[in-house]
Amino acid sequence: MPSLARRAVNPTYALVAALAAFGGSPLAAQSDPFELPAGVTAQSVRPxxxxxxxxxxxxxxxxxRMVTVAGSGRELTIDADEARAAGLPVPEGASGPIKLSALRLYEWNFDSLRQRLAVKLFREGEGANLKDFAATAQGASESRPLLALRVDYDLTATIAQRRSSAGGLVSATLVYGNFALNSSARATSDPQVGSPALLRLDTAARLAVPERGMAATLGDFVSAGSQGQRAVRMAGVQLASDFDLRPDLVTVPLPGFAGSVAVPTTIDVLTNDQRYQLGEIEPGEFTVRNVPSQPGRxxxxxxxxDALGREVVQTARFYVSSALLAPGTTGYAVNAGFVRRRYGFASTDYGQFAATAYLRRGLSPFLTVEASGEWTHGVSNGGVRGDYVLAKVALATIEARISRDSGAGTGTLVxxxxxxxxxxxxxxxxxxxxSANYRDVATRLGDDPPPREYAAQFFYRFTPDTDVQLSYARQEYRSLRPERVQDRISEVLNANFRTRLSSRATFFAGGGIRRGNSGTALSAALGLSLSLGGRTNAGAYASYDDGRLAGGATYARDAQQDGEIGYRGAVNLTETSQRLSAGATWRNRxxxxxxxxxEVDGVFAGRANARGTLLVAGGTVFARNQTGGSYALVRTGKVGGIPITRENVEVGVTSDNGLLLVQDIPAQATIKIDVKADKLPADALVRETTHFIRxxxxxxxxVEIETLRFRPVLRKLVNAAGVPLEAGLPVRALPSGETTIVGFDGMAEINAGADDARLTVGHPGRTCAVELTGVPLEDRSDAPLTCRAFVIAASDAESVEPASRTKSRQRRRGAAVALSSP
Structure with a gap:
């Protein structure tokens, strides 16, 4: 039973006692101060x-803003306009007091003592109830472009008994951020007839705009167009969408779910034999977007x-195809320029002006439409196309085009x-x-008209490792110059079978028949592929082709990592000849x-190849063994030997001049560049270790990683009279900006590894300086350092410190310090 003391501190009992004291008789109050007076009830003292x-x-x-409430319990009301302003789901047109119990709320509670109304809403597919597989936690990232010259090369020399040659492809690009100026050329000592020994291939300037997913090109390019347009080499201007610039953008419609729950519920998604745990959702509507899926059905x-253990499963069918665009996504291209002729034979052979364009847009997850057109002197061509998902089990495509040629007249294509x-x-x-009169820009420029084509392909997978494929294709050529085409009609029927015999062996077999104006031919092949572990593989095959038998075997060990040596050998035999070959590869960084x-039938030949990239950036020349890709130049001041990681994988250490070129950086993706702190040199101090870059x-x-050598020494600082400086005076080292204070007996800690030239000691208006140039700080000498007076104004005090050091000190307040112990 509660004590009287506890009853006394209860507000209700205290109120009753007060009423009793005022309303009862003195004798009653003295005999029982907690007795309720006559007529007092719980309702009479209710708020x-x-x-x-x-x-x-x-x-x-x-x-x-506060709201107006009235009543209590289930009868509690709230002003409708104020509730609407607070974000509650108030019915349209409602005004005045409205019961909270009449609103669609998950739960609400009113604390009359604190006068606080707490409301929890049903979710509407947002916040915790929106599960998007494509959403990435894109934090803040930096992008500090560096002017660089990149030279990609692929050089080859061949020696044979009858002929020797040397040549190569070279591509030079001046790049700064999203802008690139490129030119490529081919050189050979044995050019084809009519082609020069040194041949220019392409020259172009390209500007990418990642925010809009587009790029503009001025110079040589291959026209971008729809699937129904044939590409043409041009020199002019191109403006086109480029989805590769937006890795965060989902351009293909992917399946999703929507629904609602009444209580807190956990949600999982099962697809492609994988189960994804998405966590808990709150009561209300939920949405799941962009579920990872393979192409097809x-x-x-x-x-x-839910919390009571009840499980509900919803299943949805879908069809995914790269031919579709996500709703609201638009692909486009505009190409205009002079047509490039005899590419690979002449450096500057340009013909007539031409223009092409296309526009493609996803209208829904099931429908993508497209319009395209092209023009050059004497011919115009236009068409429309649609890709539509049928019953979530198939994709249908229909395209219609019409052309008008000054010589052939009007033509169509379906x-x-x-x-x-x-x-x-x-x-x-x-x-x-x-149709017979159909023409396009490529035809007008000398190519044959598009052939009439029929094709079909089918496959069946018995198991994930065993499948069979059937394919058929028929092409009917309509060359404007009959001497170009030997077979005006070509038909090919093929059948292929593949199965994995074990974890190391795969067997394949195939056969086919092809028919043309020149006759009919049969072919068949079978083979065995062996994976011998690691980077070693081998294989053997036998084939039959229109009466000719052949066979061969290969063995190879690949060079996949820097420093590895790979080798290979092969033998090929036919009824009339033989070929033996052997090669080796050395992959250096x-x-x-x-x-x-x-060796081919007693004739020997040799070939040598060298390829890679030369990169001039940051005042240094770097060489790498592969072309392409993006790079990050890590600079750790003048401190070398700093271990660097890319996405937590160590990629190397900085050189003696504090530089490291990190390759294989995915374009436009946020990548973490960090310092491996547990491998830092004993005297290295890194102020900021982690950088996120694009x-x-x-x-x-x-990527600037502020690093310095930290070799502290204690030296005595004295004035011109040889008297130790007073304790507590601030000391600043220049140009590093490091600060400390003077200790007892004039002793101060100096970082000998910072290579500072001067120390400034004191406050504005009363300052002295210690010259460190030429002073051997680490010789363990007890000789004091003399601080000679000079005057520095208060307004100039901060200018002594470089701006970069001021910024670094501001960053340092929230940055982690990585310092290894000797």
């Missing part, structure tokens, strides 16, 4: 239920498990296709039917060298 102001918190967030299931790809069974059929020797495609970005 006022009239309108009053209350604080409101919605989903844990307190609103800035598929199913995905969402599994809901293209239709149907595909359905599944995990076990799939296939596709397509037909392209141009700076260059890749490859050589091969072969590097444009094939560009170079600078």
């Amino acid at each position: 006022d239920d009239g309108p009053r102001l209350s604080e409101i918190a919605v989903d844990g967030r307190t609103r800035g 598929g199913e995905a299931s969402v599994i809901l498990l 293209h239709a296709a149907l595909e359905s790809i599944g995990r076990k069974l799939g296939g596709s059929i397509r037909a392209t039917l141009p 700076r260059i890749l060298l490859d050589g091969q020797i072969e 590097v444009p495609r094939r560009a170079v970005s600078l």
Whole structure:
């Protein structure tokens, strides 16, 4: 039973006692101070239920404005306009007091003592109830472009008994961030007839705009267009979408789910035999987007498990295809310029002006439409196309084009296709039917008109490691110059079988028949591929082709990492000849060298190849064994030997001059560059270790990691009279900006590894300086350092310190310090 003391501190009992004291007789008050007076009930002392102001918190967030409430319990009301302003789901047109119990709220609670109303809403597919597989935690990242010259090369020399030659391809690019100026050329000592020994290939300037997913090119380019347009080499201007600039953008429609739950629930997604745990969702509506899926037909299931253990499974079918665009996504290209002729034979052979364009947009997850057109003198061509998902099991494509040629007149082209790809069974059929008078820009410039085509392909997977494929294709050529085409009609029927015999062996077999104007031919082949572990593999095959038998075997050990040596050998035999070959590859960090020797029917030949990249950036020349990719130049001041990691994988240490070129940086992706703190040199101090960077495609970005040598020494500081400086005076080292204070007896700690030239001691208006140039700080000498007076104004005090050091000190307040112990 509660004690009297506890009853006394209870507000209700205290109120009753007060009423008893005023309303009862003195004798009664003295005999029993807690006796209720006559007529006092719980209702008579209940708080006022009239309108009053209350604080409101919605989903844990307190609103800035109070609301008017009235009543109590289930009868509690709130002003409709104020509730609407606070974010509550008030019916349209409602005004005045409205019961909270009449609103669609997950839960609410009113604290009359604190005058606080706490409301929790049902979710509407946002916040914790939005699960997007494509969403990435893109934190702050830096992109510091660096002007660089990149030279990619691929050089080859061949020696044979009858002929020797040397040549190569060279591509030079001046790059700064998203801008690149490129020119490529080919050189050979044995050019083809009509082609020079030194041949220019392409020259172009390209500017990428990642925020808009587009790029502009001025110079030589290959026209970008729809699937129904044939590409043409031009010199002019190109403006085109480039989805590779937006790795965060999902351009293909992927499956998703939407639903609602009444209580807190955990949600999982099952697709492609993988189960993804997405965590807990709150009561209300939920949305799951961009579920990872393989192309073709598929199913995905969402599994809901509530707090009572009840499980609900929802399954949805879908069809995924790269031919579709996500709703609202637009692909486009505009190409205009002079047509490049005799590419690979002449450096500057340009013809007539031409222009092409296309626009492609996803209207829904099931429909993508497209319009395109092209023009040059004497011909114009335009068309429309649509890709549509049928019943979530197949993709249908239909395209219609019309052309008008000054010589051939009006022509048409119709293209239709149907595909359905599944995990076990799939296939596709397509037909392209141009009329006799159909022309496009490529035809006008000298190419043959598009052929009439029929094609079909089917496959069946018995198991994930065993499948069979059937394919058929028929092409009917309509060359404007009959001497170009030997077979005006070509038909090919092929069948292929593949199965994995073990974890190391794969068997394949195939056969086919081809028919043309020149006759009919049969072919067959079978082979065995062996994986011998690691980077070693071998294989053997035998074939039959129109009466000719052949066979061969290979053995290879690849050079996959820097410093490795690879080698290979092969033998090929036919009924009338033989060929033996052997080669070796050496992969160095700076260059890749490859050589091969072969013998064909007693005739020997040799080939040597060197390829890689030379990169001039940050005042240094770097060499790498591969072309392409993006780079990050890490600079650790003048301190070498600092271990650097990319995405927590160590990629090397900085050189003696504090530089390291990190390659294989994915373009436009956020990548973490860090310092491996447990391998730091004993005297190295790194103020900021982690950097998140984004590097444009094939560009170079600078990563500054502020690092210095830390070798502290104690030296006595004295004035011109030889008297030790007083304790507590501030000391600043220049140009590093390091600060300390003078200790007792004039002793001060100096970092001998910073290579500072001067110390400034004191406050503005009363300052002295110690010259450190030429002073051997680490010779363990007890000789004091003399501080000679000079005057520095207060307004100039901060200018003594470089701006970079001021910024670094500001960053240092929230940065981790990585310091290894000797």
